[in-house]
Amino acid sequence: MTDLIVQLIARSGYLGIFLMMALENIFPPIPSEVIMGLGGIAAAHGKMAMVPLIIAGTLGTTAGNYAWYALGRHFGVTPLRPVVKRFGRWLTIEWRDVERIHDFFQRHGEWVVFVFRFMPAFRTIVSLPAGMAHMPRWKFVVWTTAGAAIWNTLLAWAGWYLGARFRTLEAWFGPASVAIMVVVAVLYLWRVATWKPRGD
Numbered sequence: 438m439t440d441l442i443v444q445l446i447a448r449s450g451y452l453g454i455f456l457m458m459a460l461e462n463i464f465p466p467i468p469s470e471v472i473m474g475l476g477g478i479a480a481a482h483g484k485m486a487m488v489p490l491i492i493a494g495t496l497g498t499t500a501g502n503y504a505w506y507a508l509g510r511h512f513g514v515t516p517l518r519p520v521v522k523r524f525g526r527w528l529t530i531e532w533r534d535v536e537r538i539h540d541f542f543q544r545h546g547e548w549v550v551f552v553f554r555f556m557p558a559f560r561t562i563v564s565l566p567a568g569m570a571h572m573p574r575w576k577f578v579v580w581t582t583a584g585a586a587i588w589n590t591l592l593a594w595a596g597w598y599l600g601a602r603f604r605t606l607e608a609w610f611g612p613a614s615v616a617i618m619v620v621v622a623v624l625y626l627w628r629v630a631t632w633k634p635r636g637d
Contacts, residue, residue, distance in 0.1 A: 446479055451489050455497040458589075459588050461560050462501025469498070477596020487597065491590050497583035498554075499548050499578060504562040507578050509568025542570035547580050553585025 445453050457472050477483040479510050514536075542549065546567050553563040567577055 446475060447484065451493040454490060454493040455500075457496025458494045459501040459504075460583060462498055463504050469494075469589070470502070470592055474596035474599075478599075480593065481597045487593060491586065491593055494589040494593070495582060495586045498589065499582050502561060502585075503578065505561060505564035506568035506572075506574075506581075509565040511570060511572070512569070514569045523537035525614050536568035537568060540568050542566050542572060546570055546572040547576055551580045551584045554581065554588055560584075 454476055458469060461469050461472060467556065476485060476490045476494065480487045480490055550563055550567050554560050
């Protein structure tokens with residue numbers, strides 16, 4: 438996978454970084470840690486410039502997240518009611534929970550969107566409830582871009598400094614991401630098994 442990404446970066450440059458980061462945030466087959474880290478390595482070897490690399494990665498991240506935001510904003514919260522009523526057992530939520538989440542995002546959505554940009558398992562999905570809560574577009578874009586810029590900068594500079602050793606780091610990033618997802622899955626199954634509806 439690493440060699441494929443290196444080839445894509447070499448052939449497509451900043452546009453490739455943009456597209457891969459956008460796709461990573463829509464349907465994440467390739468971790469952003471790998472994409473931006475390898476981009477940083479390319480910058481260290483003079484094949485890219487650091488600032489355009491970070492800009493391309495950040496724009497891609499924002500574009501990918503905006504797709505989820507737009508989806509949530511288009512459908513809103515109301516169409517979820519029959520879904521929650523039918524599948525609430527598996528979602529482990531009731532309609533009152535949806536209303537609470539919606540209200541919470543309307544009051545505190547900015548910092549939630551910003552903070553979640555640094556969380557591997559949640560940084561993409563948080564865009565959906567932000568859209569459903571009709572968080573102002575400019576606020577969503579500003580906070581998403583700010584968080585993504587910081588995260589992508591850290592990843593790119595990590596690639597720059599670690600150089601060839603980034604492959605060793607990748608060996609840790611991959612299992613760590615999988616471990617987080619496994620923990621989330623186990624917690625979800627536990628919640629499904631123990632969840633009891635309170636009744637609307």
